Amino acid sequence: MIVAIYVFLILLSFTALYPFWNTLIVSLNEGLDTAKGGVTFWPRAFTLSNYSTVFADDKLLNAFMITILRTVIGTISAIFMTTMLAYGMSKSYLIGRKFFTIFFIVTMYFGGGLIPTFLLIKSLGLMNNFLVFIIPGLISVWNMIIFRTFFKSLPAGLEESAQIDGCSNWGVYLKIILPLSGPVIATLGLFTAIAHWNDWFAPTIYITNQDLMPVQTVLRRLLNANLFNEASGNSTGTINSLTLETASKKSLTSKSLISATIMVVSLPIIAVYPFVQKYFVKGVMVGSLKE
Incomplete structure (x- = not known):
């Protein structure tokens, strides 16, 4: 019985943590390589270009x-x-x-x-x-x-x-x-x-003023644009379709860039938890x- 409980808790933890982990892996992998599929637990073509593009964009x-x-x-x-x-x-x-x-x-x-x-x-x-x-x-x-x-x-x-x-x-x-x-x-x-x-x-x-848009709203628009690209048959979802002027590298796709943006948005607030968890x-x- 105890073994079954532990197995259940491990599976439950896995289902909760894996989406976050996979997003991290995709953000550290080349976009076009990710579009081929098969990137699950580890980066197949490691790169930091997704993050450099995020931090180079003035709007973001x-x-x-x-x-x-x-x-x-x-x-x-x-x-x-x-x-x-x-x-x-x-x-x-x-x-x-x-x-x-x-x-x-x-x-x-x-x-x-x-x-x-x-x-x-x-x-x-x-x-x-x-x-x-x-x-x-x-x-x-x-x-x-x-x-x-x-x-x-x-x-x-x-x-x-x-x-x-x-x-x-x-x-x-x-x-x-x-x-x-x-x-x-x-x-x-x-x-x-x-x-x-x-x-x-x-x-x-x-x-409606773009200069006052918070990053969560910008991120949602990127996600919506990515869904539109997929519905239109553009499987790679080039970043130029997301109107990000700083994205010029062909190895980047909307999915890889969005994954990097999600990580950058999530990590700061997650980092606060350990300091106040005891309260x-x-x-x-x-x-x-x-x-």
Whole structure:
């Protein structure tokens, strides 16, 4: 029985990891050689030209910078605003606390829909604006509830002692509450960063300026172009059909270039996991079980 369990877990792990591994192998193999088939576990014609082409393209580099800026600014601002709201909501003496709680929870289950949201974004002047990546995601009700529950679990004597020493609410929030919330901030901050990093849908709707396109949206367009090439009978899928000006080597194909782009997009956010993994269980469980 134990052997069967281990075999099942190994097969399950293989099915989860192999697509990522195969994408890495394709990105390290010459494109035309990959088009012949048979590249599964190891590169048959090793090359770094796919990655050099990715990093040589100004459009992709600009898209990476937009994604990085959006992730950093969006995560920091969202965590700050959400924790500030949660700190206020954690006070039992807050006037209208029950009303605001119900109001926020309702927004978790009911939304205005795509068209009303689009009209709202347009009326606010956020179309083709970098702030459209930041402002709509400043508050997460789910994260606010977790933060609020965690704040309520902190000893009340900490705030009382600080207030006796003359510390204001801002001082308590910045000097006591936030430093003690490290595990929860690390956990929810990572989830928020991943949401910003992986988002391609919002730019597709709200952004038409190519200089503001994040790399995920650019990557999706490359994938769609590759699917169009395959449907059109162009099995090699030359990179010129993807309008990448820096691609001039015949050994490169759209599939090899897209694989390299996927790896470059995925590795930075994957590299963050080991540094915050130890906070996952502690952060979420502490903030969700105590009420």
